[in-house]
Amino acid sequence: MAENKELRIHVEHLKKSFGTLEVLKDISTDIHEGEVVVVLGPSGSGKSTFLRCLNRLEDITAGTVIVNGNDITDKHTDINKARENVGMVFQHFNLFNNMDVLGNMMLAPVELKKASKEQAKEKAVELLTRVGMQDKLHAYPAQLSGGQKQRVAIARALAMNPKIMLFDEPTSALDPEMVGEVLAVMKQLASEGMTMVVVTHEIGFAREVANRVIFMENGYIVEEGTPSEVIDNPKEARTIDFLSKVL
Amino acid sequence: MIQILVGFGPMMLKALGQTLLLALLGLFFACIIGLIFGLMNVVKNKACNIIATIFVDVIRGVPMIVLAYFIFFGIPYLWNNMLGIGGMTLTALTAGTICLALNCGAYMAEIIRAGIQSVDKGQMEAARSLGLSYGVAMRKVVLPQAIRTMIPSIINQFIITLKDTSILSVIGFPELVNTTKNVVGITFKSFQAWALAGLMYLVVIIALSRLAKMLERRLNRGRE
Numbered sequence: 001m002a003e004n005k006e007l008r009i010h011v012e013h014l015k016k017s018f019g020t021l022e023v024l025k026d027i028s029t030d031i032h033e034g035e036v037v038v039v040l041g042p043s044g045s046g047k048s049t050f051l052r053c054l055n056r057l058e059d060i061t062a063g064t065v066i067v068n069g070n071d072i073t074d075k076h077t078d079i080n081k082a083r084e085n086v087g088m089v090f091q092h093f094n095l096f097n098n099m100d101v102l103g104n105m106m107l108a109p110v111e112l113k114k115a116s117k118e119q120a121k122e123k124a125v126e127l128l129t130r131v132g133m134q135d136k137l138h139a140y141p142a143q144l145s146g147g148q149k150q151r152v153a154i155a156r157a158l159a160m161n162p163k164i165m166l167f168d169e170p171t172s173a174l175d176p177e178m179v180g181e182v183l184a185v186m187k188q189l190a191s192e193g194m195t196m197v198v199v200t201h202e203i204g205f206a207r208e209v210a211n212r213v214i215f216m217e218n219g220y221i222v223e224e225g226t227p228s229e230v231i232d233n234p235k236e237a238r239t240i241d242f243l244s245k246v247l
Numbered sequence: 248m249i250q251i252l253v254g255f256g257p258m259m260l261k262a263l264g265q266t267l268l269l270a271l272l273g274l275f276f277a278c279i280i281g282l283i284f285g286l287m288n289v290v291k292n293k294a295c296n297i298i299a300t301i302f303v304d305v306i307r308g309v310p311m312i313v314l315a316y317f318i319f320f321g322i323p324y325l326w327n328n329m330l331g332i333g334g335m336t337l338t339a340l341t342a343g344t345i346c347l348a349l350n351c352g353a354y355m356a357e358i359i360r361a362g363i364q365s366v367d368k369g370q371m372e373a374a375r376s377l378g379l380s381y382g383v384a385m386r387k388v389v390l391p392q393a394i395r396t397m398i399p400s401i402i403n404q405f406i407i408t409l410k411d412t413s414i415l416s417v418i419g420f421p422e423l424v425n426t427t428k429n430v431v432g433i434t435f436k437s438f439q440a441w442a443l444a445g446l447m448y449l450v451v452i453i454a455l456s457r458l459a460k461m462l463e464r465r466l467n468r469g470r471e
Contacts, residue, residue: 057372084378094373098391107387108377153373160377 005033007066008164008195009054014063016049023049025219027063031164036196038206040230041216042242047199050216051166054197055086068163084112087157091169093149095141095156101128102137104156114160127155131185147178151185158189165189167198203246207231215239251439255430262426263447269340269422270409273347277408280348281355286385288360299356306353311414315346319418339420346415351408358404362397363389395466402459406452413448423447 009031016024023046031037039047052058053065056072056079065072070082096104105124109115115123128134131151141149150170157165167186171179183205190196190209200206206213206227213230215223215238223236234240287299306314319342326335366389374384416425427444431437 055376057376080375080378080380083376086376088373088376090369090373092367092369094367094369096370096373096388098388108374108379111383111387112378157377 005035007031008033008035008068009197010064010066011054012064014050014053014065015061016046016053016058017061023219024053024061027219027221029214029221029224031195031197033163033195034193035211036190036194036198036209037212037214038210038227039197039199039214039216040201040203040206040242041222045216046219047216048168051168051197051199054164054166055083055088057088084108084114084160085163087154087160087162087165089150089153089157089165089167089170091172093141093146093153093173095144095149095153097141100138100140101133101144101152104141104152105159108156109159112160120159123159124155127158128152130188131155132181145178146174147181150174150178150182154182154185154189164195164197167196167200169199169201171200171202201246203231203243215242217242248439248442251430251434251436251443255434255440256443259423259426259430259443259447262421262423263451265420265426266409266412266422267451269343269347269412269415269420272340272344273351273412274405274408276344276348277351277355280352281359284352284356285359285363288356289363290381299360303353303356306349311346311350311411312417314350315342315415315418318342318346339415339418342418343412343415343420347408347411350411351404354404354407355401358397358400359393362393362400365396366392398459398463398466402456402463405459406456409452409455410448 007030009029011027011029014024014027015022027046027050039050041047049058053060054067056065060073063073067082068085070077072079072082095101096107099107102121102124105128106117106120109120109123110117114120125134125137128137131154133148133151133155136144136148136152141152144152154165154170170186171182174182179202183202186196186198186205187209198205198210208227210227212224213227214221215230215234215236217238223230223234223239230239231243234243284299284302287295288303290296309317319337319339323335323337327333363385370388370392371381371384374388375381379387412422413424416422416428419425423444427440430440434440
């Protein structure tokens with residue numbers, strides 16, 4: 001069913017090395033419009049690196065990555081242009097500390113001439129309302145809780161109208177009581193049809209929201225399929241081993 | 248003391264003015280040099296990194312008095328006598344400004360490099376992930392945060408540079424030390440003249456550091 005939809009991300013024989021350390025050994029996968037793909041795996045398996053290769057925050061050592069039709073492994077591709085359509089949410093939020101919430105929301109749309117100041121502000125308020133942060137327009141990041149920061153960070157990424165959203169362990173740095181509010185925003189986003197790739201340890205979220213789960217270990221995709229296939233009936237010994245530790 | 252104050256006070260005040268002029272010119276160009284080489288040190292480009300490192304190492308490895316003699320006497324000699332092109336004269340003010348700007352610029356470059364590197368890497372990544380270019384991300388996100396941490400070091404460097412102008416008395420620029428030497432030469436009142444010179448430096452530097460502290464506090468206001 002997903003195959004009939006537009007191809008958003010095409011990854012072919014992706015390899016990534018840091019010096020002599022080969023982190024991604026041979027990754028191939030396709031992600032289509034509206035899919036929510038959750039990437040699971042033990043730490044050091046390369047899942048975050050894989051995600052960061054999708055908007056070339058990491059230089060790609062070998063292979064092909066095509067995102068929204070742009071070959072981002074091609075040196076001639078305007079990477080800044082390609083990134084405009086790919087939102088990213090980080091483990092440590094990375095809100096701009098020198099700006100208030102509105103400033104964070106408006107910087108990229110205004111700088112990149114996607115919107116006038118007034119339009120950007122209007123859109124920012126609308127998005128912040130969606131994530132329940134409309135009361136904190138003029139707060140600085142240092143004045144927000146972790147969960148609030150992450151919700152602003154998600155809204156900031158959405159302000160660019162991305163076609164794809166990447167989440168790099170978005171709840172891992174949060175206090176337990178704040179995980180729910182961030183996952184709720186992500187669930188809502190998924191239900192609206194956003195194409196999402198999520199690196200997370202939240203198995204519950206994967207089971208409930210994901211169309212597809214990718215299990216990675218040691219630089220390879222070990223197993224992939226629907227949540228019920230990978231999480232509830234894993235076939236590979238390494239997947240079974242990992243899930244027995246986290247479930 | 249009174250005699251020195253009345254007789255040579257105006258002359259020494261004028262010399263203090265020359266000292267301040269030299270310091271301001273030097274600092275102005277030092278800021279530009281520091282920003283250029285500081286940025287060259289942090290960009291992802293090996294050639295830029297190497298050039299910046301060599302600049303900083305060379306300037307820091309040479310005493311300023313040697314640099315002053317080299318610029319004031321050495322460069323015109325190279326130009327006029329060795330290369331035979333001729334016609335080059337450097338005023339003491341020009342040579343002094345170049346010397347101060349290079350010297351202070353090298354230290355500023357290090358301060359700026361350290362300041363930029365103290366900003367969490369995630370700030371740049373988040374800006375780039377939104378599609379912003381390296382330049383915009385640096386200007387709008389990283390540098391404003393870096394400057395906050397750099398301010399105390401920059402103020403410190405400014406004060407050092409102001410005091411370093413005294414070294415430029417050796418190339419004959421009529422700043423405070425040079426003028427005081429002349430006053431002593433005329434009056435032989437070493438104690439009074441040097442005490443007065445010291446006092447003048449002290450007043451200016453204390454006033455400047457107070458001003459800097461106020462500025463620093465204002466910049467940090469409203470931030471946790």
